[in-house]
Amino acid sequence: MDDRMEELLKRSQLSVTSSRKKILELFLGSAGALSHGDIEKKAGEKFDRVTVYRTLQAFLEKGVIHSIPTADNTVRYALCKEDCHQGHHQDNHIHFFCRVCASTTCLDKVSIPDIDLPAGFTASQVEVVVSGICDLCR
Amino acid sequence: MDDRMEELLKRSQLSVTSSRKKILELFLGSAGALSHGDIEKKAGEKFDRVTVYRTLQAFLEKGVIHSIPTADNTVRYALCKEDCHQGHHQDNHIHFFCRVCASTTCLDKVSIPDIDLPAGFTASQVEVVVSGICDLCR
DNA sequence: AGGTGACTGCAACATGGTTGCATTTTTATA
């Protein structure tokens, strides 16, 4: 477990520190996506707010996590799959936000449908966020 | 023009005040969606920040505008169409965010495709935000 | 083991958003 996290950090060209291991551990141990606030709470006051921000920033840049915009306007983060590379995310899946438990899940199985844009518009990214009730809350 | 705004406010059960007329005017005169910050800038320091917040809140509740989550994590607002009613929005269209001019547009013509959710999930709302380059910037 | 560069924590700051309350403006009613 510890090895796995160290390996993931090294592969992403990030130096191995205790805060990064801890935050990575939180992501690995959580089903859905985490917000900055979630991480601060779960980490148990062990790290400075700034460290959490900078760690998330580093993870984002190196392609370890990706950010998810949600309806309640708080950014959440989730682990990327193996095919995410530095700076070039492959998060071609939709996100589900549960109104009951406020959790955000990546629905890897559901792909994003094609969308016909009007003439003159060019799409480089499509974000789909579905809100509703998740399988655990019904 | 002035009549049109007063009528819209009255129809939405909102009392007619100068700030509401001014903010409504900004929406009518702008092509895309506006963020809180946009409004404060365009209004020319005439209104208190709090008033802008409360006005947007009131407009939201009465179905005059709807909110749009964007990739850069700032909420934007756009006028609702006629078929939006109090508390029950009919904003069943996708939103386009231009990376160049940072404008957000409602693409009324493009409807949201159906999405097959995994078993156990129930969808109540689907948000689609396409990022790319708009027709004016290419 | 030791030097260099990267990471951390602290303080201070900036921004975005909310709440309570006194004052002003709208609206409804007479």
Next chain:
DNA sequence: TATAAAAATGCAACCATGTTGCAGTCACCT
């Protein structure tokens, strides 16, 4: 039209969230 009640505004203060600079610490490489 005058007036009372209701609603909206502005102000101050506050909280949450996010950023920056810098000094100290830690990880990495040789």
